[in-house]
Amino acid sequence: MNAQDLLKKYQLSVTDSRLSVLHIFMQSGGALSHSDIEGRLKGLHDRVTVYRTLQTFADKGIIHQIPTTDNAVLYALCKENCAGGHHHDNHVHFLCTECEITTCLDDVMVPTVKLPRGFRQNDVKMVVTGVCKLCK
Amino acid sequence: MNAQDLLKKYQLSVTDSRLSVLHIFMQSGGALSHSDIEGRLKGLHDRVTVYRTLQTFADKGIIHQIPTTDNAVLYALCKENCAGGHHHDNHVHFLCTECEITTCLDDVMVPTVKLPRGFRQNDVKMVVTGVCKLCK
DNA sequence: GTAACTGCAAAATATTTGCATCCTT
DNA sequence: AAGGATGCAAATATTTTGCAGTTAC
Numbered sequence: 001m002n003a004q005d006l007l008k009k010y011q012l013s014v015t016d017s018r019l020s021v022l023h024i025f026m027q028s029g030g031a032l033s034h035s036d037i038e039g040r041l042k043g044l045h046d047r048v049t050v051y052r053t054l055q056t057f058a059d060k061g062i063i064h065q066i067p068t069t070d071n072a073v074l075y076a077l078c079k080e081n082c083a084g085g086h087h088h089d090n091h092v093h094f095l096c097t098e099c100e101i102t103t104c105l106d107d108v109m110v111p112t113v114k115l116p117r118g119f120r121q122n123d124v125k126m127v128v129t130g131v132c133k134l135c136k
Numbered sequence: 137m138n139a140q141d142l143l144k145k146y147q148l149s150v151t152d153s154r155l156s157v158l159h160i161f162m163q164s165g166g167a168l169s170h171s172d173i174e175g176r177l178k179g180l181h182d183r184v185t186v187y188r189t190l191q192t193f194a195d196k197g198i199i200h201q202i203p204t205t206d207n208a209v210l211y212a213l214c215k216e217n218c219a220g221g222h223h224h225d226n227h228v229h230f231l232c233t234e235c236e237i238t239t240c241l242d243d244v245m246v247p248t249v250k251l252p253r254g255f256r257q258n259d260v261k262m263v264v265t266g267v268c269k270l271c272k
Numbered sequence: 273g274t275a276a277c278t279g280c281a282a283a284a285t286a287t288t289t290g291c292a293t294c295c296t297t
Numbered sequence: 298a299a300g301g302a303t304g305c306a307a308a309t310a311t312t313t314t315g316c317a318g319t320t321a322c
Binding site for chain 1: 275277278279
């Protein structure tokens, strides 16, 4: 799905800023910080607009905030919308100790961890155990 | 280990601020934000001192930053020092695809995830797959 | 034309730095 | 006594808010 259709799908007006920010996400294929984005826009748009754009996208579920172990605030496109297939299965799984059912928490992305020097990362799995919505 | 000995172990002078902050961590037994700590100090110490204290503790490995999925910056005592035994086994594990050895990354704490409404959390496991320091 | 979006200014918040004074060792 | 830690003031950085002008639909 291209940037324009994506915006329409979420009933957002198609504007320059939004298209630019979406293109930046699509091209990078990964997680970006506010200042990464600001940098790549090269002053084309106001800093405040970037904040508002990211907020809007996050509200609509186009992007997610991804926390990292060094506490930078990163954003990334959500899986569903990532037509290019570049995304991994990077949401958190939940195992309920009552019903023993494992649920995909699609809205909860796996945080990015910062590994010690020398480690190369391939894949991250995160499983939360507890009591699910239905069993509580 | 009590707060005073802990400071001595890390060759830090024993001061009011540091003792207070350590006590707050020990009593809470969990992760705290800068403002949590500031709040519990009730104006007894300067805001800047809290920043510096947290920084010093983090440098020495007394506390860790813990990212969360809602991007609050949280700190918690490191396991080793947590004499009370209140800590869980909350560091990240690393599975190397070359040597197939699983390593504890003691320095990398498992981020706190914010679950959707209705879920109760018990335990979190995080496993990173990749190539370890020795095999790379 | 109307509602929504943007850019600018400025407020609010969060974090860092410099320096003189005070406290720990 | 000496070095480090604190508190205050102020500089910087980050994020939010208000509003007038502009743009998408």
